[in-house]
Amino acid sequence: MNVDPRRSPGPEEPHEAPHTAAPAVSVVVIVYNDEARLPTAVRSVLDQTLRSVEVVIVDDRSTDGSYEVARRLAAEHPGRVRAHRLPENSGGCGAPRNHGIQRARGDHVMFLDSDDVLERNACRNMLEAAETTGADLVSGLCVRVHVDARSGKEVKWYPWLYTRTRTLDSISELPDLLVFDTLSTNKCYRRDFLLANALEFPVGIHYEDLLFSAQAYAAARRITLIPNRVYDWNVVDNPGGAGEADKAAAKSISNRRAEIANFTHRMEIHRRVDQLLADRGLAELKFHKDVKFLKHDLVLHLRDLPFRDAAYRQEFAAIARAYLESIDPAAYAEIEPIHAICAYLLRKGDWDNLLPAVDTLTNRDKISAPLVERDGRIYWCAEHLDNPDDGVLARRVLDVTELGYHTRPVGRMFLRNELTAYQGPSGGVGGSGGGGTVRLAGRITNPLGVVPPGARLTGELEFAARRKGVRFQVFRFPVATLRHEGETIAWEAAADLTRGLRPVGIVDAVWDVRLHLQVDGVRTTTRLTASEPGLVTGQLPVRPRLTRLVADRIEPQISSRGHLAFRLVPDKKANALVQRGIHGAPGRLAKSGYRRARAVRRTLASGDTKIRVYHEVFSRLPVKKRLVVFESHLGRQYSDSPRALYEEMRRQGLRFEAVWAYADSAEGFPEDAVLVRRWSMPYLKALARAEFWIDNQSYPLKLTKRPGTTYIQTWHGSALKRMGFDEPEWKLRSRGEQAAQQRTLDRFDRFLVRSEHDVRTLARAFRLKERTLLRVGYPRNDALVRARETPGRPPLAAELGIPEDRKVLLYAPTFRRREQRRFELPFDVERFADTFGDRYVLLVRSHYLNHVVLPPSVRGRVVDVSSHHDVTPLLALADGLITDYSSVMFDYALLDRPMFFFAYDYDEYVHEGRGTYFDLLERAPGPVVRTEDDLYAALGSLQQQSAKYSGARERFVADFGEYDKGHAAESVVDQFFAHWRRT
């Protein structure tokens, strides 16, 4: 019976009809002092689309009216709702849920907390999945609903686990499920399964869900995951209205005790789960769990360390270290370097290096450690590398070469700046008589000695209001002292904030502080990090411009990222007034006006508006004779045939107006042309008015070309891979979409080809008319034809510091689409340097969308040349080319020098991709190798390879470069621009 045994059943206690069939699902709703929300939770069960559900409420001896509410609900829904109460408060979720399992009568059991709700279809979807697959456990998507958030913010709980329906015969098929989704509430359990395995929640310990769900996952013979939203976890963001500000403040002793206790519980639960996995022979799961512990659980606590005092840190470290000992060292290889570094240093108790590491953990792009180079690798710190016991592990963990810190110039480094001293005005608050000076001191990390000892150093402190958009109020104070101290730059400054800082008042409440350091004229910007709690205190007088009624003092605070800031201290009475204004009618009006203005600005700056302006305004202006707009690779480079044409036009002294488009940065673009940013208004205007467009890829597809403009499409390479309408993606498009695409291609008035192969492939794939084809070869390749006839090394060799006695090899692979932007070289670059370093210098040019990092060990022997705009000079320099499927092969062949094809993923690339126009294996003018060893073998002798394939190269050039005779640029100029010559 559903009655508390210690109470006599009242008249409202429902009698269960004995003939009632067992419901399909029992939902156990636990409650403690939550009388207000309990009915909503229960309602979400009663309103389920599946009718065969019952509610089992278990009250954990609430002291409010929760149990009475539960009994009332039971009375209102006899046979569907039952109310139970524990004899005494258990203080957790485990005991009431265990009680609920015992009382449930349904074939399946689910858990619901009194402050959450079930999605309407949850039970039906769970039941359907359970009955079709026979799963012991069905799990669905949980959504965290931020009930206070204005816009109803919702965050899905590990959604990647729930993208599709899938059934597992063992949890080992999907370790991430056990590792990440540790909730017990978004799940539906077969009741017999729970009983047969005696599954229960642990009692008297927090994080009971972790152990329960681990047990359930491990015991289940079948688990089904469904993508359906089943459970709304309601989150209250601001309990009691506590502000952000207290986060920075050191926690009180009692808080600290609670936090340490929580952490102890968490570690204890982890140990129990590990034990369970060991008992069940699921060691592999433990490994996944270790990885997640380092990546997530530990990080949460580490981030708090800078805000905690030494006593807390010691206690925390002792508990964490004990658990870290059980972590498989191999797990360190699976996580990001900074995670591994923090865990390792914590284990070692190396606080001097750990706290800076935590700074980088919180501020990901910051460089917080001095770094050290050893044996050609870059390490986080010098300590531990030679430890007799675990030096090997230390070197593996502390190796940060891959992060590429050593390749960055100081201007692009975000350096840690540790605040070491902070002294407010001695006179205290109030006096306006010059008592408003703070004295600050700190030290800036100098990684790898990037700031040389003799460098000219200047610095200034900058105070800027924290706000989105324009920083229109900035105040600066000079840094008086800067001292080079080897691994750090020490500094001291004094800032009279009372005189120097004039906030507007009201609007700009928070002021961020930055220190700009000038190193020989190059600026690098730092934030001030307070590494100890309690370092910055006290208030200062300031003079707001608008009104001193609201605030006339500021106080320092530490942001959640650990950085020093200042906050205007609101005067309580005045603040109330202001708040009323902001939240009242005037404030609403001002805010809505502001939002509307922003929306208008957004619309004006949008792509659609720009396209309209292009067509309806700029295109109505007359075409400007002799205006030529150049673009290469969507503005990313100053390169290729458009550059070659441009330079030829300049060489011949033509009279014309040149505009070059750039994508992100104008650096490296010619100074004697007008430079415009792609998609800017000047760009659109120039395109609309130009007499000529010269480009190698495509101008924005949505821009119509005027009849008065001639578009010379130089294109950027012959094709091995299928292109255009020969690509599956293009073919799949509907007729209408294909027609739209064709219109963008029909903008080409001229299309440069370098062989009949281009005519058969590119011209056909773009469905170009015969009369557009210009059989002149590529202007960019004129230089290669010339280089073939000119012996001797171009000056670029000296610029790159290549010794006379080394041959130059260029590695230029094609673009590969990868998850991350970093492109991993398909061979061991250190091995290459060791094998060939005395004979070759290897230039590495990754595709402009990929990024490569070389270790310092190969310095001088392997050089990254990816940032060079133009590949042609590199081709001309190289004594041999290594590529895979890149179209540089067609160009480089013109030089008649040895070529190597490192096609390590040939089958995947050729067959799983879009297909090729010809078989590279048959026609490659050089060896095609699949492995690193074969590549090295082939590279043994350039001369030998050169001789062996000379016939093949000749055929290759005849087939693919017949029109490249070295006069392409001249020929184009003769045809189109001859009348612009000065006579």
Next chain:
Amino acid sequence: MTPCPYPYPERDIFLVANSVNELGGVASWSHQMARLLTERGHRVHVVGITPPEIAMELGDLPYPTTTLYDGHEAHGGRPPRLGRARHASMRAKAARLTALFRAARPGAIVIVTQVWAMEWVELADTTGLTVIGMSHESYEYSKKSSRFRRVLKHYEKADRMLVLTREDADLWIGQGLNNTSFMPNPLPFIPAEPSPRTEKAVVSIGRLHDQKGIDMLLDTWAEVAPRHPDWTLRIYGSGEDEEALRTQCTALGLDDSVAWMGRTSDVPGALRGASVFVQSSRGEGFPLALMEAMASAVPCAAFDCAPGVHEIIRDGEDGLLAAPGNTGELARRLDTLMSDKQVRDRMGDAARVNIQRYTTDEIVRRWEELFGFLER
């Protein structure tokens, strides 16, 4: 499941579609299901909202049909376009639905086969009835049309929303349509005589319309035909694109190996003359053509353009799939089937066996089980 032959009560079932007899797959499906359910003793009623644009011959039906806009209205069998008049008219027609529904016995089911029809059903009183909404196309195909938003809006309150495959259902669920599940289409027929697979013919059956991708089939054939000069590609079907496609065929120099067969009413006959079936569609739902070919023991090569396709064909076991639009790959798949009689025989025989999982008995059983489940 229980072995009892009739474990489910006889129900009143309403099938509500845009039209009772619109030419096309959905109406064919509706009447196939209506017949099957009637044979099981259910009382079926097929309801259409408006008369069809192009009608399909249905013959004598063993169940009643009703069209809401039956031509007596001011707008001649069409709802008014917009505004209050449309609203009023919809309400009036919904009232007719309500009357039909009220007369039904407890446990009645309303199956809405197209989302447009749901706009009327949701205005009717369906208290006590189970309402099932359906989408007969792949998720991706819906996504490209206005139906996507309308499905999300109008099917949200249905007791169940059914799509054709689990994969499609998961995608709709991902969009928040939490009542989604799936139900495959039944196999239209199982020919007594499988294809002997003796003729050197590859067959395609489908409208000559952009969606069926015959242009890509011709590109594919241009790559494979030179290697098999003794084979013919028979293209069954007619449609608006015929002229453009014939021009393309000629331009590709394929006139000697491609036969334009026109529309056929004898699909089993066409399939008996095939050794390989090919499908090159841009989009599909749960393609009957593939099921019919497999039932005739003809191995298929197809673009994997929808979940329904790889649901029907088990790649490498009873047919071969290629990445959508990749004509080179589809050509290689065809080449495999055309070059090797043993592979053809193995896959063709497997196809005929495997496709039995969609027999009418099996699908009707799943429907009746669903009716029971939704009552719990």
